[in-house]
Amino acid sequence: MLVTLKVDGGVLAVKDAPDEKQVNGQDTSELTITSTSLTQLNNLLSRVTYTSTIYRIRTSDLVHFTFENNKALFHIIIRRPTVPVLYNTGNDINSLVTIATKTFLRYKQLHVLLNSIRRVYPKIKIIIADDSLEPENVSGDNIEQYIMPPAQGWFAGRNLAVSQVTTKYFLWVDDDFEFLSETRIESFVEIMEAFPELDVVNIDIVSYALGGVVSGDQFYYTLEYVEGDEGGCLKRIKGRHHNPLPGHDGCFFVDIVVNFFLARTDAVRRVGFDPSLKRVAHTEFFIDGLGQLLVVTCKDLSIGHQTHEEQTQYDSYRNQGKDEEERKLAHHFFKNYLKCLKY
Structure with missing residues (x-):
């Protein structure tokens, strides 16, 4: 039985393999594992490790998995650990x-x-x-x-x-x-x-x-967002999840x-x-x-x-004119890459 694993942005290895002859391609982007026992094959697969060779703090890699005539794809998520932010919450x-x-x-x-x-x-x-x-x-x-x-x-x-x-x-x-x-x-x-x-x-x-x-x-409202090739569509809906x-x-x-x-x-x-x-x-x-x-x-x-209470000076700033409303919408459409918006 033969399993092949292939990745693009990292290297693969079998950690502490009992028999190195069963593993080919250690610390490379393509790894093959052979065994006459399904139990042993699964044991070797459980030892597979992935190491990224490209520095990123937030990305993924695609793994190509082949076993006999079967093929599968799955993602490896790569995340740089973040430092906790703690607050002294006191007693009140x-x-x-x-x-x-x-x-x-x-x-x-x-x-x-x-x-x-x-x-x-x-x-x-x-x-x-x-x-x-x-x-x-x-x-x-x-x-x-x-x-x-x-x-x-x-x-x-x-x-x-x-x-x-x-x-x-x-x-x-x-x-x-x-x-x-x-x-x-x-x-x-x-x-x-x-x-x-x-x-x-x-x-x-x-x-x-x-x-x-x-x-x-x-x-309260919910938001419905649908991505598109030429901009997304966003809809504000009265209601809740x-x-x-x-x-x-x-x-x-x-x-x-x-x-x-x-x-x-x-x-x-x-x-x-x-x-x-x-x-x-x-x-x-x-x-x-x-x-x-x-x-x-x-x-x-x-x-x-x-x-x-009516306040003439305050209301003159608070109430949007047509120009201000159009400017805000133009900014909104550009910033969020929208082609349609419905409130």
Whole structure:
């Protein structure tokens, strides 16, 4: 019985072969193994090693396997080991989580947010990225305000804020949110700690007007991407993936969630936020994270959303004009090599 193994980017060998005469081509790209016993042949195959001869940190090689009249192909995955990133998680929520936000011309709303956080979490660290036209000083215990050049935009501010996080997790909040007495970050952390493969956990947003609850709707989408020879097609679909998080019937796997989520700091840094997107940008982060971030959305947890107030100067930046929308789409299509996009 004869087996032939052939590879392109490495060499093969049989480790500790009992009889070297049964093996031909040790430490070459083509190896043949002969034996009169199937049991012995399988034993020799179990000793086959592969060594890459081309330095790569992330690649694969194709193995051509031949046995009598049978042929097969299989891949060898080559990965350079990565160094673990560990965080000193301490003994309480303050050493596990940092709250991060971005503000622009909305100091009134920002102070409502900060006061609401301090009512529930008096010591947790808060990071503020601020690109207001005329910055105002925001101070307080364990609050860090980073002043940016004026109107640098939404994603540039996110990058700055997240770059300063030193805890294992960060909680992202918009500057017009408001913590409620039932807003418990610990609920996020319990889920993330129980499922280390998760990268982002999101909960309900409860909107307020005239002191009453308006809605508690969940905002979540999945993404459908189909590659093509002349660009891919991307579709955003309202809904979730079919299976819930094990043991948590109220948590479902999705691809896009609203701007209130707990995330693993190192996972989000690997994806980053495209600073070319200055004004209206949200889905784009999750598109960049498709296949890299595992996201869930959960019910029965909540945060308040402050009543919207008309602000002429803020709205003039916030509301996209036709030119800005077309520029963003053109950037999107080029960057992600798309030929069609459907929201």
